Amino acid sequence: MTTSRRRTVWPGWSTACSSFPPNATEVDGKHHYADKDTASPRLYSEMVAEDRELRLYGYEVYRFGGYELMQEEGVARDTLRGFFAELLRRHGVGADEGDGDEASS
Numbered sequence: 001m002t003t004s005r006r007r008t009v010w011p012g013w014s015t016a017c018s019s020f021p022p023n024a025t026e027v028d029g030k031h032h033y034a035d036k037d038t039a040s041p042r043l044y045s046e047m048v049a050e051d052r053e054l055r056l057y058g059y060e061v062y063r064f065g066g067y068e069l070m071q072e073e074g075v076a077r078d079t080l081r082g083f084f085a086e087l088l089r090r091h092g093v094g095a096d097e098g099d100g101d102e103a104s105s
Helices: 041-056 071-092
Strands: 023-028 058-064
Touching: 041 058, 058 071
Parallel strands: 023 058
Antiparallel strands: none
16 A cells, blocks of 8 residues: 555544544645646546545545645634544444533533
């Protein structure tokens, strides 16, 4: 499996949740699709080929555009919280535990 350009967020985090299929959660920056400031079909093709390869090995692949996470801190945090809450819900993890935002005493 080729992973030279891959950067996984929280590597192996799904391993701790044995009910999860293996997954790759990635943040894509300009280096995934451009040489400097010029779009590169070659780089983009390499990225999507790697996605296909991971999927053939049984991985779920979730991608975030770097721009999504470069927004105001609260917006980026809400994006990630919403995504991971939904991912966990879909896999039946923590469904009865609330959203984790309760104030501690």
